[in-house]
Amino acid sequence: MSKQPNACAQPDLMPPQEAIEALLAQVNATQDSEMVSLNDAVGRVLSEDLASCIDLPPFDNSSMDGFAFRFEDLNLSTSTELTLIGTSFAGHPFKGTPQANTCIRIMTGAPVPAGYDTVQMQEKTTTNADIISIEAPKAKGANVRYRGEELLAGTNVLKSGIQIRAAEMGVLATIGISQVRVKRKLKVAFFSTGDELRPVGSDLAPGQIYDSNRYSIKGLLTQANVEWVDLGVIEDDKEAIRGAFREAAEQADIVLTSGGVSVGDADYTKQILSEEGEITFWRLAIKPGKPFAFGKLGKAVFCGLPGNPVSSMVTFYKLVWPIINKMQGLTPKAPVIVKATLSTPIRKQPGRAEYQRGVLSRDENGELVVATTGGQGSGMLTSMSLANCFINLAQFQGDVEAGSTVEVEPFNSVLC
Template sequence: MPLSWHNSWIEYSFFIERETDLMAKAIVDCCSQPGLMHPDLALERILSHVEPILDTEWVELDQGMGRVLADSVSSKIDLPPFDNSAMDGYAYRFDDGLAEKPLTLVGTAFAGHPYQGETPPNSCVRIMTGGQVPAGYDTVQMQENAEANGDQISLLPAKRKGAHVRPLGEEARRGEQIYAAGQRIGAAEMGVLATIGVDKIKVVRRITVAFFSTGDELKPVGSELKPGDIYDSNRYAIKGLLSRSYVDYIDLGVIPDDMDAIRDAFKRASEQADVVITSGGVSVGDADYVKQILDELGQINFWRLAIKPGKPFAFGQIGSALFCGLPGNPVSSMVTYYKLVTPILEKLSCVTPKPILRLPATLACDIRKHPGRVEYQRGIYSYDEQGRLQVITTGAQGSGMLTSMSVSNCFIVLEQDLGNVSAGAQVTIEPYQQVLD
């Protein structure tokens, strides 16, 4: 896999341990639990050790949805390629229309069928939306402001020269850069690329992510639960988060609590993928098989983050693959994926990240919070009768309550040093369509 690392992992581990100790001393006053690392600091360090994928390929435009451009794209044509009408109406010379006398109709111009005759003074052409404005004319008046009497057309004077005309090159000029490398292709981008005549695009190859769950208590959906069993939900949530066009994923299922089976799963995953993701078994001090085998096979750092839900997070390398270990509680798993894993996948894929939409909203309920961690409480935003944005929580915010992610439509972001927040206060929200796309 084409992943390179700036420093040896021995040096990196020493650096992390030293910096974490220093940071713990600095944040002890604002954190209820000393030693927690702010998630922004963790992300900064993680991304400094992630190198973008350099492998590229050409794909047909109709296969480009969701892919990431490897090179910039410039327009092959002027856009629009000719002056055209924005309305059904009549094309004419603006100055001729100022005389307020009928103009003589000399022809028609339809989209795809331009008028190619003469355009003498005091004349006009019937034109349809998208039709090419004939040479010599500079203005279009909509048909609602026209009255026809045979070939004599009376027009209300247009407000300005060029009214209802889309001029050549108004949107883009030939050779002008339309998209930079790193642009993710969506439906609008597909349409724009087709408009400028692009039939093939050079894209970054899809990255491959392998993931699995571990635990004898985890059972597949549809099976019968015995005492102590639970259904494996995290793997389905992770699969949903990975279901994007610049990622190929490998679902390795549920791995039982067996040293050999877990070791084999990690080896297979690291040999097939650019990134390996698991959930659970990454808490500092955990004595389970996952952590033991990670210590054996990889170079992994186990961090305690100042984030809620979510605190344990593991990041490192297994063979040539990156490893991300998410906490086991379902909501914690999704929040740390959003905050830490998504930026990793974006950088690997050369995606230019979109700024996260953050909006101020009035809190319509009281919130309990202890200073010490950045909290992402699940909220429901709406508009009051005056059109002002307001938000309430979904209720209990337990990290195992995955239904809170389903019924909510935003995160309420509460900064690290905040305590309880009363109704009526201004808070920051992050709508899901922005952060969990």
Template structure:
């Protein structure tokens, strides 16, 4: 933590790898919990481990349409064995009759396998001759059988506390028969933009004005994280207006995000007002884009001030705010998807700050990963984020880079093809 009584005046640039632990030390995970019906649990975070009270599958069942029989009834001396068909088993309607030696049951995918039988032959590898089923081709005991408990057994921990409930988790919980789940209260995040030059989309711009894009980007990012977001709009460059916005946000949210107003301009009031209504730890970070970044506390909420430039706002969100949200949600440490790739062109730069260049990672014809930037890297060029699937991370001390170099890349939002 800065030791100066005025943290905003401290000139040193702090490495983002050093800033992040300092950020995380300032927050605690939500501990309040509630029990929700499963249908309302999407995007909430599990507050306790989910331990199975059932086996999955709950019974031996067929992996495909075919015929179930005892493997021991097959004649190992011939390529074809004839079995007598004695009944049928459908999903939800098991066969309950007698199955003498040398008999088989017609069975459908998902149907329970009679306890006396142990193997299923797919129908494509059988021949029907009246009530006789000729089993052909290579076969083995237990083929095409999904065994009871092979996926999950009674007493097994299936989902751990801190897991975000998404579509797949909803399905897993339903499969386990969990009608209700215990979750943490959803994190509430309020956000607003500052700047007299900003106008809402759909209005007519006057000279010197621009549309506010940051609120839309931030909203989109928050929608993917399992939080309840509160959009407070655009706040004018006025200390009183910003103060009221802070107090309003603090009453509604656990975390407050702003974009703009944390640099060193005469109209950058956010950090000034924050010192009056709360406390601030302000860093000038050794990162590009994203040098101006503020973090502190309001009366009832944590605060993060993102840079006003659109790309810098998104980069600092990914690198600093998202890990903070993970911890506050009770999800633990954010695991980043880092890969090594070959740079396909030269990069000219000067050492000084860690740089997060917007980039595209793909596989070449040999299947190896290679990376190129999206072109111009200005912090106001939001199209560079739209075109990217990754950040090319350039170390602080790194100078010019040449094609063929191995570089570290952080993937986001995309799947490599």
């Protein structure tokens, strides 16, 4: 059972769901679109409804290798011998005329000639020269896929606002679409702030760390299927940050920063944002990731992520990812939540919703179980690498004992 210590949430912290709803209310989907070739369409968002100009399938065809014949020619109580008079292969249909008491050899996907109406699978036939003995089929039309049974010409196949995945690529190819109109890709400019940050591969002086956040953000943005512009590391200097803001806002739909949104003396991001644009600043009731800034820079949307590596990834996943989806024209979807048995105890103070990194699996009985990845500090980036889910702990929840049932959010495609 969960323990519920008597503790009050900090009243100035916004619950995460309330923050997500407020964020999404302030952004709109792009109305710009472009034509792209089918080869370049995967991951893009369709900007118009598409109807098929052909029936699917476009002709009656066989669902398996076998023999096509007239059902009425068979005595259903015994095997019946039919005379083989031709073949129908995919791309090479039978060109003769169907006749009584005859059959043709037919392959999967090959046209079933008008006049024949049933196919018997090869395994239920025997062959003696051109005489084919066919076991009684179950019914007329067995193993025949009829023209238009999937959809008829003029039927809407794909709707505007869906993301084109592998299945949609196949559907588009099936109906002969070589080019498709999609929403234009969003452009995201991002940079890190902090005098302590050093490039990967360089030597570290005392007090310095490598700039890992930009690489995590690059990976997240790549999974989000946007164009990104990396502006590097900006020193903790007001005018340097101001210049980076202006450069980013001129070329991007979204400006994304890492660090500089807390209350430290050298955290200038919030201050410069309020001078250069509009700011709505939330201190969120989530852990990790309490400091998060949102606003506008000219026509660009601004999202300021915390500097701690895990906090940066969690706030991107929980807050920025839904913004990107909506701006791309996708309908934001609630995350998939499952119940699992906790195999390791969790300590938690009420006051903030927590997203602890976990490993979801099945026990020997096939039941879902979840364990934490160990240390949950906001600087422990390895916890994200080890995890395949979040263990979602409610804002006012306290400690959780092993054996308790908890809510688990498996990672979606952006973190998998």
